[in-house]
Amino acid sequence: MNERRGRSGGRAARQAARRAGRQEVASYLRRTLPPVEVLDEEGLLQIEQNAEIILSEVGIAFQGYPRALDLWREAGADVDGELVRFPPGLCRSLVTATAPSSFVQHARNTERSVLIGGDATVFAPNYGSPFVTDLDKGRRYATLEDFENTVKLTYGLPHLHHSGGTVCEPVDIAVNKRHLDMVYSHLRYSDKPFMGSVTAPERAADSIELARIAFGGSLEGRTALVNLINASSPLRWDATMLGSAEVYASHNQACVISPFILAGAMSPVTVAGLAAQALAEALSGMAFCQLVRPGAPVVFGTFASSMSMATGAPTFGTPEGALATYVMAALARRVGVPFRSGGQLTASKAPDAQAAYESAATLLPTMMAGVHFVLHAAGWLEGGLALSFEKLILDHDQLGMMDVYANGVDMSPNGQAMDAFATNPHGEHFLGNGHTLANFENAFYRSSVADNNSFEQWRDEGSLTAAQRANAIWKQRLDEYEAPPLDDAVDEEMLAYIGRRKAEEPDAIV
């Protein structure tokens, strides 16, 4: 089920497809370009040594979850109350010994399954926002309808490879029941891979059970779910996350182990300090999963942002955040597990220039660092507090460009285009050249949102901003949405399970 694949196959295949004139969108992106490094061997080794000092001397707190302490005691760690100190190298060796370097996350439509790790990059939408916003209705608390609309839109957007998880919080549904509706939405309105609930161990179990039903009654050992297990940084795990991680890992479902760091608050203000801490936290969390079930797929995650020195508010799309992404991606490669980070992040409250600068300044480093699993790849606004439907469309367009970028430079004879020069007069344009005509249709990425027309044409069409054009696009896409096929019996079984589970307990607000 887990696989290691070389680069050349993907590149050659993509380039062959391009030469054949097809405009194909794969179920996930393959990178042919090597990841960018911003720190040398000496620097990375220093950070690894610092992480080991943190793990062995400062330790990590595993709070409110005695089972984790038992596992660590058995593994040879020093457990002092809820504080665990690890012999140097213990966490790392637990991870490198059994965690797969890549794995397939299966979708209920097998053509949508994605590779997480290796030269693959998987884009998933926004996660966790209590609000949604659009140009028509403005900002408001999200509802299940907003959630379903996001899933439906994501289903139709080809460069979002993944349906995501809590794409927004459906606050009109009780906290202890909304995970059932969210998981159902992903399985009913999409056939892309998705994320399970982590807000309680029993909700994790519900997620797995619904996936089992949707996959025809048995997962047969397949990894059908990923999740988001956040550390309570600094240097701490809580019972909710540990309990959910244990449920997933024991079922061979993938845990995305993510330190969540606003530098200055949850870590020191420096990139090297943040990196050592995040490495220590990620190693301890991934090692915990390996103790639960050796070989359980894990993803090394990092969410890192800087902050405003004026107000303490988190900031995004900053150079410090980009440097952290490059460093953490390199550290994850050295551990040998897939890496999650980045996205299209912004602190802006509107889908405006600030939102776009900050999003692009997050996405390009995400791509160039070789991140494998990219949460928040589209739709994120307001530091994650709101999902913007317009920004979902705008961001998605940028994701499509990453696909082209990742494919690198075509050095085939056709790519070199030497025949074009032999036949083109000096100073005359190439528009009618045979090489141009043969390649024009697929030569350049086609943006679905950018307006490249003249000023006069743009003005005559209403002087629309990019956000206004995106507004029309998402509404049209929602109008034209058609659900993927789902077996009626499967649907009924899922609904029956959900009805039963909802009836078992009263609504609760946690």
Place this chain on the structure above:
Amino acid sequence: MNERRGRSGGRAARQAARRAGRQEVASYLRRTLPPVEVLDEEGLLQIEQNAEIILSEVGIAFQGYPRALDLWREAGADVDGELVRFPPGLCRSLVTATAPSSFVQHARNTERSVLIGGDATVFAPNYGSPFVTDLDKGRRYATLEDFENTVKLTYGLPHLHHSGGTVCEPVDIAVNKRHLDMVYSHLRYSDKPFMGSVTAPERAADSIELARIAFGGSLEGRTALVNLINASSPLRWDATMLGSAEVYASHNQACVISPFILAGAMSPVTVAGLAAQALAEALSGMAFCQLVRPGAPVVFGTFASSMSMATGAPTFGTPEGALATYVMAALARRVGVPFRSGGQLTASKAPDAQAAYESAATLLPTMMAGVHFVLHAAGWLEGGLALSFEKLILDHDQLGMMDVYANGVDMSPNGQAMDAFATNPHGEHFLGNGHTLANFENAFYRSSVADNNSFEQWRDEGSLTAAQRANAIWKQRLDEYEAPPLDDAVDEEMLAYIGRRKAEEPDAIV
């Protein structure tokens, strides 16, 4: 005058300054990170070989300028009418033999002089727009007042290291005289380095003469001017550009030799095809400058964009453009001369999300490719047809972030922050930690435009977009503008020269 400088001095000095708690802005940016490569040795060599085939078999037209044909004949090239075919390696060897790998462009304020080449990156504003636009007055033809305002704003923006050249076209001044007003503006309202006129050889000579006056009566061999010499791609130079280049080169002023390519029109549609052509064109132009004056400083330039397959309109911020920038920067490094490309380019008609996505997707590759001289680094809108005052401010903020990025990861003991972990309780924030307090002020780049406040605060302050905030900023900056000191006698001498030159000929429209 020309220099090669190592990386470590700059980095250590900057990091020392950072540790000392100063927030300094240098007169130009130094990069400590190695440039990103997207093509391997084999690919680059193939493109170089293709360029030699173009130079030796297809040839380059030098039109309307017999002096260039004479120089090429003497140098051993095959001159057939106006078409020049070059023995393989001739252009390259002419450039590598005498062109400096880097040079200082002197400013009249010596503290503003910039290094062009090596590990330096110099940001210059928008160039060549016939229109200006702002949120108050909308889009209109540019005037000398707009030009002067742009120079004044650029003077006060610390991350624009250079005053630029034709920051916009002052169309209210006769074409044959506006260069005098433009050069005067750069020398009167700024003391940053700037660019001379290239629209006629005598206007190039005027530019040099005004610089001579402003520099105290003699340039003493110093390079005080750079320019923009565009090829009439494909594979062609015209008399205007050759004549201007000859004037500058013979006075040891720097020529930025720039193929101007909209792929599909002025070159084949592929990156590798575009690259071979641009290399051939740049080598032939730079070699011409070396024939004029061996050792004259030259910059290898490339302006490359893709196009809309629907309309043929140029497009910006695309992955194809980014790949071209990386490839051309690598080719220039192999020639061993400074490289000009990139900027913050967009086809958008407004300073909106499209403008920002496209600008960031141009700037980050510009930076990561290691471009030395960056024209259009701020203010460019509408495919270069308009300068936006709001975008000048927005783009400048992004340039400041590049400075932080270029400095890389601080691996000093303070950067590693290990003392912070030793004293911070698990799960408690670092805001009060001694390490945080000692570093907080200079830990993160301070954006001058981004709004990182809460939604409620942003709403209560008027729900302003980034462009609206930038509108207030540029107007305030212009209100507060103070001119740099200029000797009255120098000013009078410049004005007398300009008056005399303007009186010598009637107004003309070319």
